[in-house]
Amino acid sequence: MHGSLQLNQSGSILAHRFPDMKEGKTDVIYRMFRYIGGMDMLSAMRIYVRVVERGSLSAAARDLNLGQPTVSERIERLERHLGVRLLDRTTRSVRTTDVGGLFYERAKHALEAADEAEAVVRSRDGTLSGILRIAAPHGLGEVTLPPLLLKFQALHPELAIDLTLNDRFVEPVVEGVDVSIRIGTISDGNFIARRIGTVHRMLLASPAYLTRRAAPATPQELIDYPFIRVAGMATDNRLRLAGPDGVAVEAPIRTAWRANHWKPLLEALLAGAGIGALHASVCAEEVAAGRLIPILPQYRFRPLDVHAIYPAAPHVLMKTRAFLDLLASHAIELLDPRNLAPSITSREFLD
Secondary structure (H helix, E strand, O other), X not given: OHHHHHHHHHHHHHHHHOOOOOHHHHHHHHHXXXXXXXXXXXXXXXXXXXXXXXXXHHHHHHHHOOOXXXXXXXXXXXXXXXXXXXXXXXXXXXXXXXXXXXXXXXXXXXXXXXXXXXXXHHHHHOOOOEEEEEEEOHHHHHHOHHHHHHHHHHHOOOEEEEEEEOOOOOOHHHHOOOEEEEEOOOOOXXXXXXXXXXXXXXXXXXXXXXXXXXXXXXXXXXXXXXXXXXXXXXOOOEEEEEOOOOOEEEEEOXXXXXXXXXXXXXXXXXXXXXXXXXXXXXXXXXXXXXXXXXXXXXXXXXXXXXXXXXXXXXXXXXXXXHHHHHHHHOHHHHHOOOOOOOOOOOHHHHO
16 A cells, blocks of 8 residues: 555656656656566666667666676666667677667667656755766866865755766766766767856976976977877977967977876876976866966967766756756866966967
8 A cells, every 4th residue: 555655646747847748758757656576666667768768778777887797687687677678789899779779769769767756755845865977087187176065965965976087978878977077079969068167278387397408489499309298199299389470370390298187198298298288177276376487478389178068858957956946156167276277269270
């Protein structure tokens, strides 16, 4: 009886929250509460949706903190229960069958509705709970984002934080996160992008290096200095800057250090290995303390947009909305804490 009461309450919440939901979709929600040989349908759907979105049993298993054999066994159990084959499996990947694709769409709607129904109940007293999964680039995620996450968790102590750091662009649904913070150009996809500001790179060198060699007087002289850069930047060994008048300037460079993480580059700069470029957010302390000196400060890199992206859904989860609001209200702390590099406003350069 108690279980029936809970089910009816959930149904009422769903009907109120999703007035346009067709009866068939509501029936799917009710069927989630059935058990399949000891495993509830909701859990089975969550595993199945994760496998489809990741395109791999092993990747889904890592996301869900399950063993791959467990994921495989539960998918097979789900298929036996439904009496159809949902996935075509190869040694490298999985893809949905025709009926598997239909089941994926319905299962995804069911999970979104169930999550929203739970959130509505839990948030009646303003409390957020569960897990907020975030992906962010290394620089922001290691230096300026943690204090904001601590502040967010202090506001919502029942909400756990799961942070993944990487510098690649992956759709949040595929990556299995609620919010992904990304720097630079973003492609189109099944997500919503909310611009939260810009980040800026700086040309830098250590005082020790500048005692051995005078700083370049023009960008064209950079070719004579060993250059330190992150992978993916200036891959053609040419920097694109804006001069004092806002006019675009190209400067050839000679790469001496390249890494896919900012930390070794910072260490190389501090050790006097040459001139390099870093995001202002990761070198603010060193610049403020005089351990790194801006080079050619009258020339600026083009600012890079920063977006918070999250899955496109009829209703944004309240934990996601609350975190997005925090990002918007603390954008300066996150992106450029010392305001070291003001934005370029020249239309000629930005165009």
